[in-house]
Amino acid sequence: MPGAVFSVTTSGGIAVISISGSVDAHSTPEFDRKLKETISSTKKIVLDVSKMDYIATSGLGALMAARSTGAAVALAGMNDNVKKVFTAMGFINVFKLYPSTEQAKAALG
Amino acid sequence: MARRTLRVTADTSQLSPIRDFVGECAREAGLSDEAIADVSMAVDESATNIIRHAYREDPDIPEEDRWLEVEADREGDDFILRLRDRGKSFNPVNVPPPDMERHLEESRTHGLGLYVVQTFMDGVEHHYSGGNEVVLRKKINPASGKTPG
Numbered sequence: 597m598p599g600a601v602f603s604v605t606t607s608g609g610i611a612v613i614s615i616s617g618s619v620d621a622h623s624t625p626e627f628d629r630k631l632k633e634t635i636s637s638t639k640k641i642v643l644d645v646s647k648m649d650y651i652a653t654s655g656l657g658a659l660m661a662a663r664s665t666g667a668a669v670a671l672a673g674m675n676d677n678v679k680k681v682f683t684a685m686g687f688i689n690v691f692k693l694y695p696s697t698e699q700a701k702a703a704l705g
Numbered sequence: 706m707a708r709r710t711l712r713v714t715a716d717t718s719q720l721s722p723i724r725d726f727v728g729e730c731a732r733e734a735g736l737s738d739e740a741i742a743d744v745s746m747a748v749d750e751s752a753t754n755i756i757r758h759a760y761r762e763d764p765d766i767p768e769e770d771r772w773l774e775v776e777a778d779r780e781g782d783d784f785i786l787r788l789r790d791r792g793k794s795f796n797p798v799n800v801p802p803p804d805m806e807r808h809l810e811e812s813r814t815h816g817l818g819l820y821v822v823q824t825f826m827d828g829v830e831h832h833y834s835g836g837n838e839v840v841l842r843k844k845i846n847p848a849s850g851k852t853p854g
Contacts, residue, residue, distance in 0.1 A: 677742040
């Protein structure tokens, strides 16, 4: 599994952060930075995780920190492996998951 | 499968090569796709803990001695991972209470990493003999109990 690549687009007051690859302890600082930068200007965030292979607990920590700012954070396109970890950790009760980015944006809009 | 060993610098840049190595070995051992994902996650969390802690108290250890070794093997119906380092004794199975002077994210996620390892592996042990060794076990065929040909 490769490192992670993050890209951000914003429209209609909602930011979409697309994540490709694996968010591990090495890429978590960049993930954290991208989240903080985005939240500084937009309070509605969709994380497109359809191309995310894996997220470590350090990455989950960055997600929790983002949520604790009061920003609305939704995740779209999660694969079964990641969903398994989310469920085991109880994160499935904390974050809203959607099958697609469009559905997540509609829910936050 | 034959026993295979990977030795890398104890740095987070090596987490991706470690996951790839363990994924290849797990596939060779006959684990299912889901089990391969489980062991890759577990080794990532274990290796991350080791990288963060193993050499922290020994600033005088030269760079070339700050290594982490991952050994993959099959013993009967078990896929075994052994993670070794030469740092001071650190038992990740008994993680001490968080040090609140550390970064808040780090403290918050330490316990979660151990929980992932214990949830997705069938056995976790720690030994110390001149260096730390964490042993992670995963059943290859938990449903049938049969060893693939």
